[in-house]
Amino acid sequence: MPSHVCGPWQSRTVTTNPSSSARKAQEALGIRLRDLRMDAGLTGRELAAATGWHFTRISKLEHGVQTPTDQDIRTWCAACRAEDQAADLIAQSRAVTSMYMEWRRRTRAGMKQLMLSGVPLYERTKRFRIYELNVVPGLFQTADYARAMLAVWIEFLDAHDDLDAAVAAKMARQSVIYDGTKTFAVLLEEASLRTWSGNADTMLAQLDRLLSVMTLPNISLGILPAMIERQAVGSAGFWIFDETVVALEIPTASIEVTQPQEIGLYARMFEQMSRAAVYGRDARAIIIRVQSEIDGRN
Numbered sequence: 001m002p003s004h005v006c007g008p009w010q011s012r013t014v015t016t017n018p019s020s021s022a023r024k025a026q027e028a029l030g031i032r033l034r035d036l037r038m039d040a041g042l043t044g045r046e047l048a049a050a051t052g053w054h055f056t057r058i059s060k061l062e063h064g065v066q067t068p069t070d071q072d073i074r075t076w077c078a079a080c081r082a083e084d085q086a087a088d089l090i091a092q093s094r095a096v097t098s099m100y101m102e103w104r105r106r107t108r109a110g111m112k113q114l115m116l117s118g119v120p121l122y123e124r125t126k127r128f129r130i131y132e133l134n135v136v137p138g139l140f141q142t143a144d145y146a147r148a149m150l151a152v153w154i155e156f157l158d159a160h161d162d163l164d165a166a167v168a169a170k171m172a173r174q175s176v177i178y179d180g181t182k183t184f185a186v187l188l189e190e191a192s193l194r195t196w197s198g199n200a201d202t203m204l205a206q207l208d209r210l211l212s213v214m215t216l217p218n219i220s221l222g223i224l225p226a227m228i229e230r231q232a233v234g235s236a237g238f239w240i241f242d243e244t245v246v247a248l249e250i251p252t253a254s255i256e257v258t259q260p261q262e263i264g265l266y267a268r269m270f271e272q273m274s275r276a277a278v279y280g281r282d283a284r285a286i287i288i289r290v291q292s293e294i295d296g297r298n
Contacts, residue, residue, distance in 0.1 A: 027064035029092050033076055034062040040080035050079040068093055091259045111150055111159060111166035115173065121241055122176045129240040129270050130186045134195040136206055137186060137239075139174050140213050145206040146170045148198030177216065184219045187273055189234075190226045193290045200294050207291045211284060222277030223286045230276035232269055240266055 037047050037058075044062075048055035060066040061076075068076070070090050077086040130137050136145060147167050154161055176182060193210075196203050214221040224230070239247045246257040246266045257263060278286065 025092075025095065026067060029068075029089070030062045030064040032089060032092070033068070033073075036077065036080045036082050036085060037062070040082065042080065047076075047079055051075050070094075088260050095256065095258050110162035111154060112162050112169045115166055115169035119173060121245070122173060125241040125244075126182055127240075127242050128182065128184045128186075129267070130184065130237075131234055131239075131270060131273065132187070132192050132237040133189045133234060134191045135197065135237070136188070136192055136210065138170055139177050139184070140186075140210060141170070141174075142202070142206050142209050143167055143171055144202045145197050145209075148202060152197075177213065177219065180218055182218060185222075185270075185274070186220065187222045187224060187270065187277055189224045190286060190290075193223070193287060200297065203294055204291055207287050207294075210287055214283065220279065221283060222274060222279050223283040224273060224277050225286060228276060230273070232272035232276075234269065234273060238266055240270060243267075 037044070040047075042050070044058040045055045048058050051058075057066065061068050061072070070093070073089045073093060074083075074086050077083050077089065128139075130139075135149070138146065141149070147163065150163055150166050150170070153159070154163060154166075177184060193207060197206075210221065213219055236248055240263065241247065243260075243263060244258070246263055248255045248257070257266065277283075
């Protein structure tokens, strides 16, 4: 579950009230619209005259009281001679009401449906870029590791207990990694190898699974060693699907980032962290060392 909320360079306080967060996002959109108007040297009344709207509508949009339609944004940008901003603003507007999807609402019918909900996105994505801080990505999890993790979240969210079906659905999703038309660039913090989900035997088997999947030709698995000098540090795990969406998860919600500019920031963050990671033999050595440490305690 939450493994996939913040901007990539800094930790920001994230409210767990989705309606409050959507409100803040709508206000941020209004500020961007206001800035475009001001950059164009227009007053609110002048913009209203240019668009054919009542001037009070300009105020409502700028203060986040009213959500603009896609056409409203195109009209606004045209009047402000900023047509190049329209696509990004439209993406931001669409994200206002959809970026938070409450886990409790989505898990009422059980975790199986939540596992299945991501399948269409997985199937149409060709390039996956995955960064995790303290868990193994779901696509690489063993059934026992997934079972231990899902059991925790079913209890935490007081969700319908369909653990067996949820694990089966999660395992079925993994078929995408054997599709040679897809590529997977994966970055794991060393902490993700050391954070247990289940018991020692579960972790040993999970690390064996990582050693196996990293041999697949379409998978690049990098490990970010602890205590190294690096240019960037992620504040949350995130998944980039092609160039269309970034998915992040927190304990109470899933967040989808669709603004092209923000997706670009996550891609830049991923690239910077990639340069600090180790691959191939060096990555395998870290995984095997952690296995030895676990085995020594077992």
